[in-house]
Amino acid sequence: xxxxxxxxGVELVRELKERGYGVLAWDRASVDITDPAAVERALAGYxxxxxxxxxxxxxxxxxxxxxxxxxxxxxLAVRNLALACRQIDSQLVHFSTDYVFDGTANQPYTxxxxxxxxxxxxxxxxxxxxxxxxxxxxxxxxxxxGVYGPGGLTTARGNFVxxxxxxxxxxxxxxxxxxxVATPTYAPSLAARTLDLVERKxxxxxxxxxxxxxxxxxxxxxxxxxxxxxxxxxxxxxREYRTPARRPRYSALSNAKMERAGVAPMPVLxxxxxxxxxxxx
Ligand SMILES: NC(=O)c1ccc[n+]([C@@H]2O[C@H](COP(=O)([O-])OP(=O)(O)OC[C@H]3O[C@@H](n4cnc5c(N)ncnc54)[C@H](OP(=O)(O)O)[C@@H]3O)[C@@H](O)[C@H]2O)c1
Numbered sequence: 001x002x003x004x005x006x007x008x009g010v011e012l013v014r015e016l017k018e019r020g021y022g023v024l025a026w027d028r029a030s031v032d033i034t035d036p037a038a039v040e041r042a043l044a045g046y047x048x049x050x051x052x053x054x055x056x057x058x059x060x061x062x063x064x065x066x067x068x069x070x071x072x073x074x075x076l077a078v079r080n081l082a083l084a085c086r087q088i089d090s091q092l093v094h095f096s097t098d099y100v101f102d103g104t105a106n107q108p109y110t111x112x113x114x115x116x117x118x119x120x121x122x123x124x125x126x127x128x129x130x131x132x133x134x135x136x137x138x139x140x141x142x143x144x145x146g147v148y149g150p151g152g153l154t155t156a157r158g159n160f161v162x163x164x165x166x167x168x169x170x171x172x173x174x175x176x177x178x179x180x181v182a183t184p185t186y187a188p189s190l191a192a193r194t195l196d197l198v199e200r201k202x203x204x205x206x207x208x209x210x211x212x213x214x215x216x217x218x219x220x221x222x223x224x225x226x227x228x229x230x231x232x233x234x235x236x237x238x239r240e241y242r243t244p245a246r247r248p249r250y251s252a253l254s255n256a257k258m259e260r261a262g263v264a265p266m267p268v269l270x271x272x273x274x275x276x277x278x279x280x281x
Contacts, residue, residue, distance in 0.1 A: 001013055001016075001023060001024065001025045001026065001051075001052045001054065002026055002031060002033050002039075002042075002051070002052070002053050002054065002055045002081065003026075003027070003028070003033070003053060003054035003055025003056065004025035004026055004027050004054065005027035005028065005151075005155070006054050006055065006056070006151065006155060007147055007148070007149040007151040007152045007155060007159060007187045008054045008095065008147060008149065008151075008187050008190060008191060009025070009027070009052075009054035009055070009151070010149070010150075010151040010187075011149055011151065011187045011188045011190070011191035012052055012054055012191045012194070012195070013025045014188075014191070015188070015191045015192050015195055016195065019195065024042075024046060024048065026042055028055065030042075033053070033055050033073065033077040033078075033080060033081060034072045034073055034076065034077045034080070035080075036080040036083070036084075039077075039080045039081060039084050040084055040087075043084050043088060043090075047088045047089070047090065048088075048090050049090060049091065050090060050091045050092075050093055050198060051081060051084070051085050051090045051091070051092050051093070052093045053078065053081050053092065053093065053094045053095065054095060055073065055077070056073060056074055056095065056125075057069060057070045057072075057073035057074050057121070057124065058121070058157060059121070059157070060099070060119070060121040060122075060243075060245045060247070061243050061244040061245045062244075063119065063120040063121040063124065063245065064119060064120050064121075064244040064245050065244070067120035067123075067124070070120050070121050070124040071120075071123075071124045071127060073124075074121070074124035074125050074127065074128045075124045075125075075127030075128045075130075075131055076127075076131075077128075078094055078127075078128035078131045078132050079131040079134075079135070081094070081132075082131055082132050082134070082135035082136050082139065083135055085135075085136060085139075086135050086136060091136075091138050091139065091140065091198070091203070092132055092136055092139045092140070093139075093140045093142070093194065093198060094128060094129070094132045094139060094140070094141050094142070095141075095142050095143075095144060096125050096126070096128060096129045096141055096142070096143045096144075096205075097121075097122065097125045097143060097144065097145070098143060098144070098145035098146075098182060098183070098209065098248065098251035098252070098253050099117060099118070099119075099121065099122040099125060099247065099248060099251060100115040100116075100117050100122055100125060100126045100129070100143065101113060101115060101116065101117075101248050101251055102116040102117070102118055102248055103118070103180075103247070103248025103249040103250045103251050104248075104249075104250070105250055106250060107252075107254075108183070108209075108213060108252040108253055108254035109207065109251065109252065109253055109254060110207070110254045110256065110257065111143075111204075111205045111206065111207055111257050115129075118245075118246040118247065118248060119245040119246050119247075120245070121245060129141050129143075129205070133204075133205075137203075138203040139203065139204075140194075140197060140198065140202050140203050140204070140206065141204070141205045141206070142190075142194055142197070142205075142206050142207075142208050143205065143206070143207050143208070143209075143253060144185045144190055144207075144208050144209055144253070145182045145183045145184065145185050145209040145210065145251060145252070145253050146160060146182045146183065146184035146185055146209075146210070146219075147159065147184075147185050147187050147190065148160055148161045148162075148184060148185070148186060148187065148276060149186065149187025149188060149190075149276070150187075150188075150276065150279045150280050151187065152187075153280055160184065160216070160219070160220075160223075161223050161273075161276060164176075164220050164223045164224065165223070165227060165229075167231070168224060168227070168229050168231040171231070173231075173232040173233075173234060174220065174231055174232060174233045174234070175233075175234050175235070175236040175240075175241065176216050176217040176220040176233065176234075176235065176236065177215070177216050177217060177235075177236055177237055177238060177241055178215050178216075178217035178218075178235035178236065178237060179215070179237040179238055179249060180215060180216055180238065180247060180248075180249050180250075180251075181213050181214065181215050181216075181249070181250045181251070181252055182209075182213070182214070182216070182251050182252060183209030183210040183211060183212060183213055183214070183251075183252045183253050184210045184214065184219055184269065185208065185209050185210040185266070186210065186266070186267065186272035186273075186275065186276060188275075188279070189266050189267055189272060190208055193208050193258060193263050193264070193266065194208065196262075196263040196264070197258065197261060197263055200261055200262060200263070202261055206257055206258050206261070207253040207254055207255055207257065207258065208253070208255060208258055208266070209252065209253030209254075209255060209266070210266055210269055210272065211255050211265060211266035211267075211268075211269070212268070212269040213250075213252035214269065217233075217235045217236075219269075220233055221233060222269070222270065222273060223273065226270070226273045226274055226277055227277065
């Protein structure tokens with residue numbers, strides 16, 4: 001497992017151990033996936049059946065100033081992993097993003113929809129998908145959306161829920177975009193459904209989003225309601241709230257293919273959020 005200290009990485013490690021699998025877990029300090037020799041050294045002698053890559057460069061706006069840094073981690077490093085997996089005949093399980101789409105759809109994106117990334121981060125993530133599938137026939141690429149997990153409490157980047165709670169405690173008015181819709185995804189459920197797919201020999205591209213399309217404004221409201229706080233929250237939009245990176249307006253993911261493969265639907269968003277608050281203590 002590479003990227004084991006991220007929001008998703010910690011949940012994959014926990015879920016794998018709970019299911020009785022032996023796990024080797026590397027965080028960034030122990031293996032930087034942009035270093036092909038370090039990746040090969042880590043895997044040498046183990047030949048695991050499955051290699052998970054939960055590492056990623058996720059700074060969507062910063063990537064516009066340093067597209068090469070994003071491409072190194074999200075695309076070229078995935079090539080390192082794919083080549084290493086090919087040598088030892090391991091399945092690569094890699095994670096990608098709803099941002100590979102341009103957001104012009106008006107219904108949840110399926111795996112058949114054509115990617116059209118809008119910025120440096122999104123291009124780099126699509127590059128990673130292509131590298132994983134260029135070198136391996138059985139790679140599993142899971143696209144997800146707006147990930148939040150208890151691990152985000154301790155990571156530098158955090159997640160949207162923690163950002164909202166920080167803003168709420170600052171007492172300043174909070175403005176959140178109403179015209180961008182995604183499917184926020186609870187990391188422990190994403191980890192569990194991913195392992196369900198792996199156990200069913202899933203390969204190719206699968207979408208695992210939270211299952212419920214919602215605007216970031218409405219999600220912020222749900223977060224505050226669940227947390228039992230009521231800060232001043234107002235809706236804004238893309239025109240008023242400019243960011244360095246363009247983002248898809250509508251990037252909800254359809255989980256239909258995952259469900260057709262026999263994997264249970266994702267939990268109801270409100271319940272997943274309540275569970276998040278229980279887990280974060
Ligand atoms: N978070 C989201 O909203 C979101 C949305 C859509 C898709 N995804 C995808 O879902 C997956 C999991 O994301 P996440 O939320 O768990 O991300 P995360 O919490 O930001 O974790 C990413 C981890 O990767 C590590 N990392 C970065 N560069 C690395 C490198 N060169 N070598 C090894 N490790 C490195 C990071 O370490 P440092 O902390 O030291 O940098 C961090 O521990 C990623 O593929 C991501 O692109 C996430």
